[in-house]
Amino acid sequence: MTEPKCRVAIVGSTGYGGVELIRLLLQHPHVEITSVISSSSSGVPIADGYPHLNQIMVEDLDGVDVAAMKEKADVVFTATPSGVSAKLAPQLLEAGLAVIDLSGDFRLKSPDVYSKWYKKEPAAQAYLDEAVYGLAEIFGADVPGKTFISNPGCYPTATLLGLIPAVQAGWIDPATIIIDAKSGVSGAGRGLGLSVHYSEINENLAPYKLNKHQHIPEIEQVLGRIAGREVTVTFSTHLTPMTRGILSTMYATIQGGYKEEDFIGLYREYYEGRPFVRIREKGRWPATKEVWGSNYCDIGFAVDERTGRVTILSVIDNLVKGAAGQAVQNLNLMMNWDEGAGLAFTPVYP
Template structure:
């Protein structure tokens, strides 16, 4: 049945002037079952969104709203909260109380233990009941769990690339969970739209920087999901780098194999694991993905190199951090939440070159 304007699901986007919010708008404008009812920014309320983003001159809801729960409730059914950490933890309870469904793109509901959240995010955790209620929306792993729920926590960008690359081999027992090392690199859009010295052009151009060594807030998120997959605690070494490009994450992971495995065996394992999940694409033996090959899309591409000399496995996983790592996966979660085909509105091919 074709959707009409009357039966489309109406959505609001809180944080519409960040990169994640703007990417939500780009994809949702082409979603056949969704109407964008409100675009919200606490810092730019009352301004046309085209002041900051002239490329959105075709958006039907142009004027940015302020954050008013009653007004949001009058317009929308589902709210995407694309806010900095700490904001959603306070706003989401009000939205849920008003009867709205919430898909949160911040890190506020990803960790199940409040004490762990406070240790890594350096702020007060949301209420324990909400942390328990929130479903971690890594779609290819937890897709069935998000159907019909009220609160989805959208995974982080680094964890998405990393977990999709590691979980099948870990669950099968093919890699030693105590041996995992993750070397991850991201384009500067992952740092958000705000300006600072780290992302200043003269600082990042022709440069490669490691940052937040052993302190990145995505470490406990990755370890929590890997522990759930393996059935026991997992500790990883996780190092992040900024590279002088706009979009893209490459997560290169190293782990000790528990037995002798060929690359073809790994390919077969992963293709079987992700069968029916069209946004994960597994490369042929000897072929490794590049960030340009998923640019602007909701795909995660994965390749493998098994080394019989060292007994180690190398996994290369790439995503677009703004799409599969944020807005695209949030829309995939919306589709699953509403019982729609998970690819609805997301079938854009990567932009190349």
């Protein structure tokens, strides 16, 4: 007898994160997409806005209706702008639905910190406490059986996977961490804006939100959790003229005489059995194109014995490992399925 598939609904299906969820879940062996939802385009075929889904996804977009979602779905992915899920997710949870939230509304445990960085009204403290932070390779053991997962941000995913093993081992001084991160323009979403206008971004590399990016407190919160003390980092973000990808280049002072071979060995042991983190050989550093369209995070190292510092490089696809792919990974963990179900595909290259 065939086991019934898990029914999923996707709120925010007309955004890049939502449409990437559709791509991944359509070929997931245990999942059936029963509703694609948009507050702005309900009643319109989703292929009208995304012609690449023509004859693949023929459904019209549904409106945001909690009662209808309860009838159609078991799990709801909320791929919404910040501030929306803070109000919607509690309604879905109260209706008995499991929720995997891709927004930033439940990542920060302090409502005051959220208000300061996101400039929006925070969710109630009870729901902030309930949400499990789903950085799968680090906190994946917390996910099985839970019904409310907060999916990490794209920059924090690349950055934290690159830093946590060394911070936890005490091999680097957390007070010296500097993070230089670069992202493709899809991270800015599908909305229109001068900074993502073709004439502005083409053949250009531009810093933005220096010392003000909303992912800073998320990175510091998790590093503090790992280090057992407050951690403050310098975090700079840049927009690059490519569609997908994040390269996070991190610098820190080494505590001890560790060499590149040591870091490689530490990280390979730390991530042993985690299929989506790949550690590079000595002298080989990852590039965004090598993870394009995949759920992989590739990490490399360069130790400068002259300065006593290590450079850690981490790359991901911001829409997959940094959003939809990690959300599917969390669904797999939540349901006690194979962690790689629906995600076992190679990067697109070239």
